[in-house]
Amino acid sequence: MTGHKKKPTPQTPEATGTTRRSFLQTALAGGAFGTAYLSIGSNMFANASGPITIGHQAELTGGFSSWGYWHNKCATKAAEIINAGGGIAGRELRLATEDSESNPATGARKLRSLIQRNGANFVTGSVHSGVMLASIPVATELKTVYFSCGEATEATGSKASRYAFRTGNDTYTLSGAGAPWAYENLGKNWTMIFPDYAWGHSHHKEHKRVIEELGGKVNDPIAVPLDSRDLVPYLAKIPEETEVLFSVFFGALSVAFYTQAKNMGLGDKMKMYSVAGTIEAIAPADIDGAAEGVYFLENFPRPLAAKNDEFHKEFIKAMEIDDVNGREKGSDRVIAKSHAWQSWENLFLLKAAIEASGWKGKKDDKGVIEYLEGAKMDNSLAHPQGEKILRGKDHSGILDNYISQVRNGAFETIKRIPKEEIDAKLPPRFDFTKEAL
Amino acid sequence: MDLVFALAINGLIWGLIIALIALGLSIIFGLLDIINLAHGDFFMVGTVLAWFIVQSTDNFWLAFILVPIIGLLLGAVIQKLVIVPIKGAAALSIVATFGLSIILQETVRATFGPAPKRLLPPVEGTIPLFGIDYELYRLVAAVISIICLAAFFLFLHKAKLGTWMRAVRHDPETALALGIPVQRIYTITFAIGFGMAALGGVVAAPITTVDFRAGVDILPFCFIAVIIGGLGNLQGTAAAAVLLAFMEGVITAFADPVVARIASLLFMSAVLLVRPQGIFAGATS
Structure with missing residues (x-):
C-alpha cells in the first residue's frame, strides 16, 4: 500500500521459498512416497492389523548399565531379525524400551509406562533382581505377561504370579546345577x-540348602552393603577353615571383591x-x-568352542563380539552373555506363543500364557543358548549350564551340566497353572 | 583380639584416605557455602584419570602428580561455569551440583564405559598384620595421605595464598578492602577442593575400583565426617574422618559391618542434636 517493496518475512513465500506450485509439487511427491511406503509396508506385514508392541525394561543407566547395554542390543537385534x-x-x-535406571522404584514406574502409555502387549523385563521383584506386582495388576531376566528365585516363586516367567536360571536352578559339582570337587566347608x-x-x-543337604558345613554368611568400597572388614571375617569361598557380586563390587581378595591372598x-x-x-x-x-x-559360555554350532556363531556375529572373550569389536565392552541372551530369546518365544495361540489382542492373552507354560525351545537362531524348556508349573527355564574356570585370563569350560540332570534334581516348588487369569 | 587391632588399623588407614576427600568438601562449604553433591564424582573423575594415565604410561607416580593438577584445572573451569552463576544461593547449589554430578557420571559412562576396571597398585605384596595378610599398598596409601594432609595444612597456614583463603573465609569484605582478590580466591578454593578429591581418587583407586559410580558410594561417608567435624572446620573434618573410620573398624571386629555404619549414623545424629556446630567446634581453620 505504501508502494515500497515489502521486506520478506519468515511467513512470506519469498522468505520461505515456498510457492503454490512448489507446495503442490512437494505434496504430490510426498503423497507418492507415502503410497509407496504403505504398499511396501503392507507387503512386508501382509496380515497387518497394527504392530504388536513388546516392552523392554532395561538397565540402560545406573549400576547395571554394563549389563543393560547388552540386553538392549540383544532385544534390538532380535526385533530386527523378526x-x-x-x-x-x-x-x-514394535519394541518399546524404557530405562529402569537400575532402580526398583523407577523400574516399576517405567514398567507401568511401558504397558499403559506405550501400549506394550507383553514385556521382557529387568535383569536387576530388585527391579524385577518390584515390577512383577505391577505386571500382575495390569494382567501383562512379564519375563524376568534376573536370578532372585522369588520372581518365579513366592513373589510371582501366573503372568511372571523366566527363561533363564534362578538361584534355585543355579544352586542345583553348580553347587553339587563344587561340593564334590572343591571342598565341603563353605563360606x-x-x-x-x-x-x-x-x-x-x-546354596546353603544344597550344601547342607549334601552334608557340608556352611559358615555364617557375610552380607556386604552395596555401597561398600573397602571390603577388608568383610574379608577379614572369613573363617580360616573355609575350603570354598562362594561369592556373588556384580559390577564394581565384583571387581573390588576380586581385587581385595586377591591382594589378601585368599585365592591361595x-x-x-x-x-x-x-x-x-x-x-x-x-x-x-x-x-x-x-x-x-x-549358562552361555563365552568361548564359541564350548558350544560350537551355527546358531551360537550367528549370535556372536549379530552381537559383533569375538568368539573367545565376548568382547565387542571396536570397543572394550564385554558381553553379559549368561543373562543378555534372555532379551533375545524372549522375543522369539513370544513370537512363537502369539503365532501358535492365534493371539489377536489382549483378550487372547490366556492362549499365550498357556503356550508358555511348558514351552519347548529348540537349539536354533531363535534360541542360540541351546535347547530348553519353560516349566509349566513354576514358569522357570531349565537349560544347560557349564562349569568354567579362569585360566590365563580367559574362560575355559570344564564341564557341561545337562538340563535333564538339573530338571530331575529340582522339582517345581510352585504351581502357577492353578491361578485363575 | 588380633582381629580388633587389624580392623582398627585398617579403619585408621581408610579414614586417612577419606580425610583427603572430605577436606575438599569442607573447604568448598566453608568458603563458598556450597553443599557440593558432586564432590564424590570429583573423586571418581580422579580414579578414572589415574586409570587412563597409568594405561598410557604404565607409571602410577606420574598419575599421582598429573591427576591433582588436572583436577585443579577442571575445578577452576567448573567454578566459573556452574558455581559463579548461583553464588549466594545455597539451595540452588544443591540442585546445580546434583545436576553436575549426573553430567560427570554420564560423561564418564559414555566415554570410559560402564564396566568397572582395576588399577594395579604401584607397590604389590602383603605383610602379616594381626593374623591377616594385609595389603602393603594400603600402608603406602596411608603414608601418602598423611604427607598430603600435612602439606595442605602447612599451605593453609604458612603460604600467602593459604592465608588469603583463611582471610576471605573469615571476612570477605575486609579481605577485599585489604586488596585480596576475593573472586580469584573463590575460584582457587573450589579448584583445590576438586584437586584434593581427585588426589584421593588416585590414592584410593588401586584399593577399590575404577567406575563411573565410585563417587556415589564415597560421598555419604564424607558428608558424615564433615558434619561431625563441623561444617567448614578443616581440622575437625580430617579428625572426624579418621575417628569415624577407626570406630567403624573396631565395631566391625565385634559386630556386622552394617552395625558399624549404623553406629556412625547414630553418632552423627547425636552430634547434630547436642553439638550441631560439630564436635571439633572451636578448633580454627
Whole structure:
C-alpha cells in the first residue's frame, strides 16, 4: 500500500521459498512416497492389523548399565531379525524400551509406562533382581505377561504370579546345577559372601540348602552393603577353615571383591567359586589376574568352542563380539552373555506363543500364557543358548549350564551340566497353572 | 583380639584416605557455602584419570602428580561455569551440583564405559598384620595421605595464598578492602577442593575400583565426617574422618559391618542434636 517493496518475512513465500506450485509439487511427491511406503509396508506385514508392541525394561543407566547395554542390543537385534522375517503373525514387532535406571522404584514406574502409555502387549523385563521383584506386582495388576531376566528365585516363586516367567536360571536352578559339582570337587566347608540385597540373600539361602543337604558345613554368611568400597572388614571375617569361598557380586563390587581378595591372598588359601553374574560384562584379562583360578557357573559360555554350532556363531556375529572373550569389536565392552541372551530369546518365544495361540489382542492373552507354560525351545537362531524348556508349573527355564574356570585370563569350560540332570534334581516348588487369569 | 587391632588399623588407614576427600568438601562449604553433591564424582573423575594415565604410561607416580593438577584445572573451569552463576544461593547449589554430578557420571559412562576396571597398585605384596595378610599398598596409601594432609595444612597456614583463603573465609569484605582478590580466591578454593578429591581418587583407586559410580558410594561417608567435624572446620573434618573410620573398624571386629555404619549414623545424629556446630567446634581453620 505504501508502494515500497515489502521486506520478506519468515511467513512470506519469498522468505520461505515456498510457492503454490512448489507446495503442490512437494505434496504430490510426498503423497507418492507415502503410497509407496504403505504398499511396501503392507507387503512386508501382509496380515497387518497394527504392530504388536513388546516392552523392554532395561538397565540402560545406573549400576547395571554394563549389563543393560547388552540386553538392549540383544532385544534390538532380535526385533530386527523378526521384522526382517515378516514380523509376528504378519504384524510388525514394535519394541518399546524404557530405562529402569537400575532402580526398583523407577523400574516399576517405567514398567507401568511401558504397558499403559506405550501400549506394550507383553514385556521382557529387568535383569536387576530388585527391579524385577518390584515390577512383577505391577505386571500382575495390569494382567501383562512379564519375563524376568534376573536370578532372585522369588520372581518365579513366592513373589510371582501366573503372568511372571523366566527363561533363564534362578538361584534355585543355579544352586542345583553348580553347587553339587563344587561340593564334590572343591571342598565341603563353605563360606558365602554376597551383596546385602535380594539377589545375594536368595543365592545364600539356596546354596546353603544344597550344601547342607549334601552334608557340608556352611559358615555364617557375610552380607556386604552395596555401597561398600573397602571390603577388608568383610574379608577379614572369613573363617580360616573355609575350603570354598562362594561369592556373588556384580559390577564394581565384583571387581573390588576380586581385587581385595586377591591382594589378601585368599585365592591361595581356599577355592573360589561363583556364578557368571559376578563376572558378567567383565573380561578377566581387564582385572589383571584378580579372577585367575576362580570357578564359575555359566549358562552361555563365552568361548564359541564350548558350544560350537551355527546358531551360537550367528549370535556372536549379530552381537559383533569375538568368539573367545565376548568382547565387542571396536570397543572394550564385554558381553553379559549368561543373562543378555534372555532379551533375545524372549522375543522369539513370544513370537512363537502369539503365532501358535492365534493371539489377536489382549483378550487372547490366556492362549499365550498357556503356550508358555511348558514351552519347548529348540537349539536354533531363535534360541542360540541351546535347547530348553519353560516349566509349566513354576514358569522357570531349565537349560544347560557349564562349569568354567579362569585360566590365563580367559574362560575355559570344564564341564557341561545337562538340563535333564538339573530338571530331575529340582522339582517345581510352585504351581502357577492353578491361578485363575 | 588380633582381629580388633587389624580392623582398627585398617579403619585408621581408610579414614586417612577419606580425610583427603572430605577436606575438599569442607573447604568448598566453608568458603563458598556450597553443599557440593558432586564432590564424590570429583573423586571418581580422579580414579578414572589415574586409570587412563597409568594405561598410557604404565607409571602410577606420574598419575599421582598429573591427576591433582588436572583436577585443579577442571575445578577452576567448573567454578566459573556452574558455581559463579548461583553464588549466594545455597539451595540452588544443591540442585546445580546434583545436576553436575549426573553430567560427570554420564560423561564418564559414555566415554570410559560402564564396566568397572582395576588399577594395579604401584607397590604389590602383603605383610602379616594381626593374623591377616594385609595389603602393603594400603600402608603406602596411608603414608601418602598423611604427607598430603600435612602439606595442605602447612599451605593453609604458612603460604600467602593459604592465608588469603583463611582471610576471605573469615571476612570477605575486609579481605577485599585489604586488596585480596576475593573472586580469584573463590575460584582457587573450589579448584583445590576438586584437586584434593581427585588426589584421593588416585590414592584410593588401586584399593577399590575404577567406575563411573565410585563417587556415589564415597560421598555419604564424607558428608558424615564433615558434619561431625563441623561444617567448614578443616581440622575437625580430617579428625572426624579418621575417628569415624577407626570406630567403624573396631565395631566391625565385634559386630556386622552394617552395625558399624549404623553406629556412625547414630553418632552423627547425636552430634547434630547436642553439638550441631560439630564436635571439633572451636578448633580454627
